[in-house]
Amino acid sequence: MSTPRFDILGQALADASRTRMLCELLDGRSYTNKELAAAAGVTPPTATAHLQLLQSSGLVVAEKRGRCVFHRLANAEVALALEQLAAIAPSDHLHRAQQRKAGGLAPLRSCYDHFAGPLAVAMTARFVELGILIERNGGFEVLPAVEWGKLGVTLPDRSGRQPFARPCMDWTERRLHISGALGRQLLSHALETGWVKRQAVKRGLLLTAPGRAAFDQIIGLDTGAVVPEFSMS
Structure with missing residues (x-):
């Protein structure tokens, strides 16, 4: 029996900038690197590194449309899991800012x-x-x-x-x-x-x-x- 790699998910969620991006994506739509960078308050290059980690963890997928690359949550199961985690997570400045x-x-x-x-x-x-x-x-x-x-x-x-x-x-x-x-x-x-x-x-x-x-x-x-x-x- 394989063991779930909670450590991979833990690493992906262990940064406030990445969680801000995930919260932004919870509306079910797709956003560009620049838009997610603005939501997280980081530079586009930094956002790129964060998004690569989120993709490798299976939380986010990237799709190229024309000249732009859009990012979205991998599926509804990811959204449900994030919403459930948000229900037990401490409310912080992100919630108040929103x-x-x-x-x-x-x-x-x-x-x-x-x-x-x-x-x-x-x-x-x-x-x-x-x-x-x-x-x-x-x-x-x-x-x-x-x-x-x-x-x-x-x-x-x-x-x-x-x-x-x-x-x-x-x-x-x-x-x-x-x-x-x-x-x-x-x-x-x-x-x-x-x-x-x-x-x-x-x-x-x-x-x-x-x-x-x-x-x-x-x-x-x-x-x-x-x-x-x-x-x-």
Whole structure:
């Protein structure tokens, strides 16, 4: 039986500049070396060395598009692991700096490919209250309901190898929100319908008036009690 090389991951995460880059990549998009250097507060050559280490550890992949090389998280599993680590890691200047820079980011944001923050937590709790989502054995069981279709969710015909809905510990709320295929469909549909829009600030999302009305009408979620007025458009 092979032994997991936690030491390789430990080395990759043992530098504040590299963790800043990983946090920047948690919105699921790709960024250039220069953009990640600015996010980490280092020079582009230094960022290159950090990114090479992150790539060799399997956390980040690089893709060349035209003349530019873009970097992104290797996969959703990496994003989930980082979010779980963030939930138990001490909050430091990085978290406070993100809050100052983002303004209203915390109430509504994305974690890789799904909703995160207080609204995501409130949404998850509301699904549980409605009885269409059940916490069981450390996971989520999704029950058929008309609400899912109205939210743009297509339930699988049968259970797959990967859980359809995964519980993800929100790193600021210390409560669960939904990840996995269900979380991905919820965010994707909300973006496509204009219920939410991406902010210029990384990971930030704006809740629109149609989005607020949709969540209220479909699942009876009082978004105004969760997302401050300045986080809506």
